[in-house]
Amino acid sequence: IMTRSIIYSVCILFCFSCNNEMTQQFEPKSSALGKMNEIVVVADDDLWESAIGDTFRYYFQSAYPILPTPEPIFDIRQFSIKELNNQPLRKELRTYAILADLSDEDSPTTQMVKKDMGSEKFEAVMAGKGKNSSVGKDKWARGQVLFYLFGKDKVNLSEAIKNHYSAIARRVNKHDEKQLKSSIYVDVINRRLTERLKNDFGLDLEVPGEYKVVIDDVENKMLWVRKDTKEAIQNLVIRTIPYDNENQVTKANMIALRNEFGKKYIKSDEPEDFMVVNEKDLPVYEYTFELDGRYTREIRGVWEMSKAFAGGPFATYLIVDEKAKQLIYVDAFVLAPGHDKRDLMMQLDFIVKSGKFTNRIQI
Template sequence: MKITKLLALHLALTAFILAGCSGDGVPWQGTPTAFGDRNQVIVVSDKSLWESPVADTVDYYFAAPYLVLPQPEPILDLMHFTTEEVSADPIKKQLKAYILVADMNDENSPTTRLVKSDIGPEKLREAKETTGYGTNVGRNKWAKGQLLIYIYGYGRDKLIENIQNNAASILERIQKEEDVRIDATAYMGGENEGLQNEIYNLFGIRIKLPSEYQKAIYDEDDQFIWVRKDTRDANSNIFIQKIKYTDKAQLSRDTIKAIRNRLGHYASTSIPNTYMKINDVDLPMFVKPVEIDGNYALEARGIWDMENDYAGGPFISYLIHNPKKNELIFIDGFVHAPGEEKRDHMQELEYIITHVKM
């Protein structure tokens, strides 16, 4: 389990702190700070509920595959504890994010009693009299910096209906919390202000780049730049190109695919005649309209392969319309991390790109 090393470290630190005393011999007691890995969420429910179709519904929506990776990785890393397990172990109360799932018709359930205590009779009565289910958000119940999402229903069918209808908004709420953590970790070493200013002067956009990013290629004639961050485990890359806007037909699936495949020729390996291209045969390329800094854009997600060599990975592309300058800005993020998990790297790239200022 991913939690093991982090738990071990936290246990050691907790033991060290508790062993210390203040000047008058009283053990130090303070509100703990929540901890946990990125995308890790603790599901708290009764054992009987977790052995029912409710658990399958939770997994289906919250542990579905993250789009799009060469090998499946879940949107969230779920770990299940019963309410009794959480109550009995102080460490299990100090994790970062929780989803509490309760059948309010089961009055003998410890989880139901916990939800009743936290939510209060007024909100529960309103939920029962309207939809038969409800969701609420709590903060800092057992530790500072903690997020708790309560999902409850009057009967298991209503609980499943609740998850089906509200999973998207719940995931969005969790992602907002993750964005704060991504920002804190991505820019821990500062920003590459020189490269940011160069990109602003060339492309007229403000992109906040972590200090580790360096310029790989700049092609003035093609109005193209490639910046990258190399670590021991992964290479994270960003392509940026400025394109003249002619008509709305440019904002299409075919256009974003053609731009990316053309720019893929900038990337090659030591083997002759290698270049990067979209692989939408093994996995589909997903395209949808979005907004970037208030501007209409297309988002594309998929996987890439290296033609004539064995390499590949995920990508996310944005084709952004800037009507004030009558131009399109293409920004693409892709990862090469052989044998490594790629979700967290892609989330960081997505965060960097979607916070671009035009």
């Protein structure tokens, strides 16, 4: 009778445990919260404070190109498994990087990674045959993405961080795209300005509703629009230039075009004080890509006033539209004294790089 009672009690306990697990499994998950450009690192404290943490920070917190005051590419927070469990809301954030040295089998992070990846994959990694990265979704909340980086030892883990940084950064940016777009188009699209760009510049660019015209130079085919808030001014300048040859699409010529605009339109009350590219003290980076099938060169740097103490970041794009025999010049720049500028520049960059071309241009 006693044996039967014990078995009965165990069965009840087992059923209760299973029922509890099933209930948790089928409970609806909440939507993930958090800011864009933020990565939550899940790692043991001693691992994070070691060279592994230094390596991760070196890549993921390197400077965003290029700002007057350095800001990181990503904002980083780190929690241990214990800290996650103590504060359940920490499990409802959007983007995670999970770092594990699989040789430390007593590590709570290693134990979680092993459970998530399965014994077969774990053994393959320990044998030096498996991949040392993985991507998961919606582990604790809907809309989450989790990047697992692990290795059979610390050396292997460090290599995983180095080798997968670029791919992870792209995935994070893609994951943040919806949130970035929502931060740009808070209001309706400015239909009048959007149609104007289609008709007069051949560029289908969705201008956010908060942007207003500063200067409309019809004769020189130049339009300057901007958004003003208490913290910042975001600017977009669009103009067309007749296209003669490839020598026009160089970094030197783009800087000259930008300085020409600054000298003509951006001035202070002080004589001979105008906006200019700072290429003496700071680098000007250049990139090439295709925008809707058109060759595009981009330069990034810092602008400043030639005399007054003011400046900010800029990105200039020169798009070759061979069909229309013209160059489309787009300049994005920010003035935000005392405030972070990374996200503001990312918003402008998104607007420009979402552009398409149309045949409705009036030449």
